[in-house]
Amino acid sequence: MTATTARERMLLAKSAARTIGLLSDHAKRDALRSIADAIEAATPEIVAANIDDLDRGRAGGLSTGLLDRLRLDAPRVAALAAAVRDIAELPDPVGRVLDERTLPNGVELTKISVPFGVVGSIYEARPNVTVDIAALALRSGNAAVLRGGSAAEQTNAALVAAMRGALAAEGIDPEAIQTVDEFGRDGARELMQARGVVDVLVPRGSAQLIETVVTESSVPVIETGAGVVHIVLDESAPLEWAREIVVNAKVQRPSVCNAVETVLVHRDAAARLLPDVIGDLQAHGVTVHGDDVVAGLVNGIVPAVEEDWATEHMSLDITVGVVADLDEALAHIRRYSTQHTESIITQDSANAERFLAEVDSAVVMVNTSTRFTDGGEFGFGAEVGISTQKLHARGPMGLNELTSTKWLARGSGQVRA
Amino acid sequence: MTATTARERMLLAKSAARTIGLLSDHAKRDALRSIADAIEAATPEIVAANIDDLDRGRAGGLSTGLLDRLRLDAPRVAALAAAVRDIAELPDPVGRVLDERTLPNGVELTKISVPFGVVGSIYEARPNVTVDIAALALRSGNAAVLRGGSAAEQTNAALVAAMRGALAAEGIDPEAIQTVDEFGRDGARELMQARGVVDVLVPRGSAQLIETVVTESSVPVIETGAGVVHIVLDESAPLEWAREIVVNAKVQRPSVCNAVETVLVHRDAAARLLPDVIGDLQAHGVTVHGDDVVAGLVNGIVPAVEEDWATEHMSLDITVGVVADLDEALAHIRRYSTQHTESIITQDSANAERFLAEVDSAVVMVNTSTRFTDGGEFGFGAEVGISTQKLHARGPMGLNELTSTKWLARGSGQVRA
Numbered sequence: 001m002t003a004t005t006a007r008e009r010m011l012l013a014k015s016a017a018r019t020i021g022l023l024s025d026h027a028k029r030d031a032l033r034s035i036a037d038a039i040e041a042a043t044p045e046i047v048a049a050n051i052d053d054l055d056r057g058r059a060g061g062l063s064t065g066l067l068d069r070l071r072l073d074a075p076r077v078a079a080l081a082a083a084v085r086d087i088a089e090l091p092d093p094v095g096r097v098l099d100e101r102t103l104p105n106g107v108e109l110t111k112i113s114v115p116f117g118v119v120g121s122i123y124e125a126r127p128n129v130t131v132d133i134a135a136l137a138l139r140s141g142n143a144a145v146l147r148g149g150s151a152a153e154q155t156n157a158a159l160v161a162a163m164r165g166a167l168a169a170e171g172i173d174p175e176a177i178q179t180v181d182e183f184g185r186d187g188a189r190e191l192m193q194a195r196g197v198v199d200v201l202v203p204r205g206s207a208q209l210i211e212t213v214v215t216e217s218s219v220p221v222i223e224t225g226a227g228v229v230h231i232v233l234d235e236s237a238p239l240e241w242a243r244e245i246v247v248n249a250k251v252q253r254p255s256v257c258n259a260v261e262t263v264l265v266h267r268d269a270a271a272r273l274l275p276d277v278i279g280d281l282q283a284h285g286v287t288v289h290g291d292d293v294v295a296g297l298v299n300g301i302v303p304a305v306e307e308d309w310a311t312e313h314m315s316l317d318i319t320v321g322v323v324a325d326l327d328e329a330l331a332h333i334r335r336y337s338t339q340h341t342e343s344i345i346t347q348d349s350a351n352a353e354r355f356l357a358e359v360d361s362a363v364v365m366v367n368t369s370t371r372f373t374d375g376g377e378f379g380f381g382a383e384v385g386i387s388t389q390k391l392h393a394r395g396p397m398g399l400n401e402l403t404s405t406k407w408l409a410r411g412s413g414q415v416r417a
Numbered sequence: 418m419t420a421t422t423a424r425e426r427m428l429l430a431k432s433a434a435r436t437i438g439l440l441s442d443h444a445k446r447d448a449l450r451s452i453a454d455a456i457e458a459a460t461p462e463i464v465a466a467n468i469d470d471l472d473r474g475r476a477g478g479l480s481t482g483l484l485d486r487l488r489l490d491a492p493r494v495a496a497l498a499a500a501v502r503d504i505a506e507l508p509d510p511v512g513r514v515l516d517e518r519t520l521p522n523g524v525e526l527t528k529i530s531v532p533f534g535v536v537g538s539i540y541e542a543r544p545n546v547t548v549d550i551a552a553l554a555l556r557s558g559n560a561a562v563l564r565g566g567s568a569a570e571q572t573n574a575a576l577v578a579a580m581r582g583a584l585a586a587e588g589i590d591p592e593a594i595q596t597v598d599e600f601g602r603d604g605a606r607e608l609m610q611a612r613g614v615v616d617v618l619v620p621r622g623s624a625q626l627i628e629t630v631v632t633e634s635s636v637p638v639i640e641t642g643a644g645v646v647h648i649v650l651d652e653s654a655p656l657e658w659a660r661e662i663v664v665n666a667k668v669q670r671p672s673v674c675n676a677v678e679t680v681l682v683h684r685d686a687a688a689r690l691l692p693d694v695i696g697d698l699q700a701h702g703v704t705v706h707g708d709d710v711v712a713g714l715v716n717g718i719v720p721a722v723e724e725d726w727a728t729e730h731m732s733l734d735i736t737v738g739v740v741a742d743l744d745e746a747l748a749h750i751r752r753y754s755t756q757h758t759e760s761i762i763t764q765d766s767a768n769a770e771r772f773l774a775e776v777d778s779a780v781v782m783v784n785t786s787t788r789f790t791d792g793g794e795f796g797f798g799a800e801v802g803i804s805t806q807k808l809h810a811r812g813p814m815g816l817n818e819l820t821s822t823k824w825l826a827r828g829s830g831q832v833r834a
Binding site: 018021022101103107109111114116117195199200214215218220221222238240241244245247248249252334343352356357358360361362363364365366367368369371372373377378379389390391392394395396404405406407408409410411412413414415416 | 438439518520531533534612616617631632635637638639655657658661662664665666760769773774775777778779780781782783784785786788789790794795796806807808809811812813821822824825826827828829830831832833
């Protein structure tokens with residue numbers, strides 16, 4: 001890389017985006033397959049770089065959880081390459097015809113999907129995101145500018161080198177994949193201020209990182225993320241569904257954003273449902289934070305404090321409360337939800353439809369597990385992230401959400417009257 | 418209005434948005450018809466308030482152009498009411514089914530359009546925008562928070578009072594339409610920082626106003642606006658089309674964003690086309706700023722300076738240059754275009770398709786006038802603005818662009834494996 005500043009890197013990406021955006025479906029597939037091969041071939045270099053990052057991380061006192069996210073051993077490199085091959089097989093999101101109109105004067109309008117141009121991403125200590133975002137960007141005809149954080153700097157550099165090498169070997173401008181990692185915080189700042197060069201920025205990581213990017217960026221941001229997810233057990237909730245869905249939503253993978261954090265139970269169903277639902281949770285090692293009514297019904301409840309209701313535990317903790325009715329449940333959700341996913345368990349179809357209509361979240365469910373809020377589960381084939389904003393994309397984002405649109409107008413001399 | 422701060426006003430709008438978002442198509446139509454009636458009935462108060470604003474504006478030295486934009490006499494009030502009645506008749510953009518999927522486990526997914534919630538707008542000295550944005554927001558189930566600038570403060574207050582009165586008379590929460598005008602610049606600042614309360618902000622006005630909002634706002638912004646619009650006269654451009662389209666695009670309404678600002682001519686067609694094209698423009702009173710080649714072909718050319726190529730004249734001025742080929746034209750457009758609208762006049766279908774593919778603008782045209790980039794012309798029935806950004810909406814925005822989406826999931830006890 002000859003560019004000596006983060007800004008120069010981004011301008012090279014912008015320039016490369018022009019040719020990347022015009023690549024055929026076939027050329028993009030081939031490029032991704034070559035990238036997958038190159039990543040596998042570079043396994044020794046990638047693993048060696050990762051060992052250096054891990055050593056540095058251990059010396060710097062990174063937590064066990066962070067070290068695990070940072071780790072990229074040979075099987076994980078192989079899994080990354082396999083994920084790139086999967087992305088290669090997805091349908092091209094570019095060039096879809098989204099609208100067609102012929103004006104009364106004969107001008108033909110066609111609205112088609114086009115690449116954004118340059119997609120930026122800021123994330124932390126997750127080298128898999130380096131490959132994931134670069135591959136998703138390339139599949140959708142975009143260049144990528146990556147800022148993966150200092151903890152994973154050497155690993156990311158090895159991954160980017162492998163991917164750029166594959167592009168060059170395919171005769172594709174390697175400047176389409178850039179990292180600004182070595183410019184540190186200045187690189188991140190420049191990326192957030194690159195309006196007009198970078199077309200969209202997707203932060204991935206902690207709530208704090210996302211908040212920083214949303215606040216500081218002048219580049220349009222797609223906010224992904226935080227999930228204070230609720231399940232409401234309505235008066236008519238079947239006991240078996242309540243047990244199975246709550247346990248699945250909490251226990252199957254507690255560290256992800258679609259895991260449930262709060263259960264709200266109708267007071268007239270609390271005595272019928274909670275002993276078994278909470279018993280199942282406790283049997284799976286879950287710590288239940290509950291209000292006074294809950295504590296009066298079940299043993300082993302940790303008293304819930306105000307902060308619990310707003311907390312994304314991301315652990316085997318759950319907060320359980322009793323509500324007087326659906327109104328109180330909806331008011332609670334309005335106050336504490338991050339508008340990611342909420343589900344109601346009920347046999348009352350009027351309550352179900354009211355919940356679907358009134359809850360203002362990306363995904364609103366009846367009688368199913370919140371764990372289904374996922375691009376893979378929704379059938380998108382890949383997931384860019386789960387948007388919790390309302391602009392451009394909401395909920396699980398697939399490749400289509402990495403495209404913008406363009407109107408084409410074909411005339412034969414028409415002018416406006 | 419009992420709220421005493423801009424923040425309180427916005428919170429009232431957010432609360433009102435919940436009920437507004439659930440109104441039926443019928444109820445929204447009725448509310449808009451009542452608003453149109455109320456505006457007409459309040460004509461004396463609105464015109465009186467406007468005379469006060471105009472007097473203050475004259476005393477403060479507002480330009481003739483600004484005073485004309487500010488003026489709201491009885492015929493203009495009637496036109497505003499008529500526009501609201503037109504918006505009432507448009508199809509409801511809420512509740513459209515955008516995607517449907519049934520997962521292998523039987524969970525039924527439906528993606529529907531939903532209101533954003535609260536739409537904010539910041540604009541300058543255009544009281545028509547007060548009614549326009551409020552009506553478009555209401556038609557799409559959104560509450561509106563308006564900041565219309567100090568020059569039109571009394572006019573806007575009279576319009577907002579009439580609209581709120583109509584809502585109250587219909588039994589609809591009048592807090593759905595708010596102005597923060599009387600809080601001055603602090604009100605504008607609070608509006609730009611109201612992330613989590615205001616869902617999207619649409620600035621309308623000068624390039625400088627839009628730049629300020631994009632830079633300072635933490636609320637997601639839809640950028641509308643500036644158009645440094647190009648027409649390319651290719652080597653094969655028919656003379657008649659070139660004359661008619663360039664004149665129409667410049668002269669029909671020079672002060673709007675889809676008017677052409679720059680014409681680029683293939684050098685091998687310059688002598689054939691420019692004398693007539695420029696002659697027509699000059700006959701319509703257009704001042705032509707041209708490069709040396711242009712000045713060598715036609716009399717009365719003002720020498721073009723570097724700044725001209727980047728200028729949205731919004732007046733009877735145009736900049737004309739000669740290019741060696743399509744590559745040079747495309748490079749010029751990449752450098753100077755604001756990515757609003759560009760058109761090529763050509764009989765060469767390969768060049769036409771290359772232009773459509775490679776120009777990265779909201780609307781890219783062949784053989785027609787750039788003046789067609791308009792929500793009304795596109796058949797949207799109303800126009801929220803013309804987006805020059807790539808996120809969420811690009812090009813003319815209708816009511817659909819004032820909606821977000823929500824996924825509904827209906828299951829029968831399914832959990833994730």
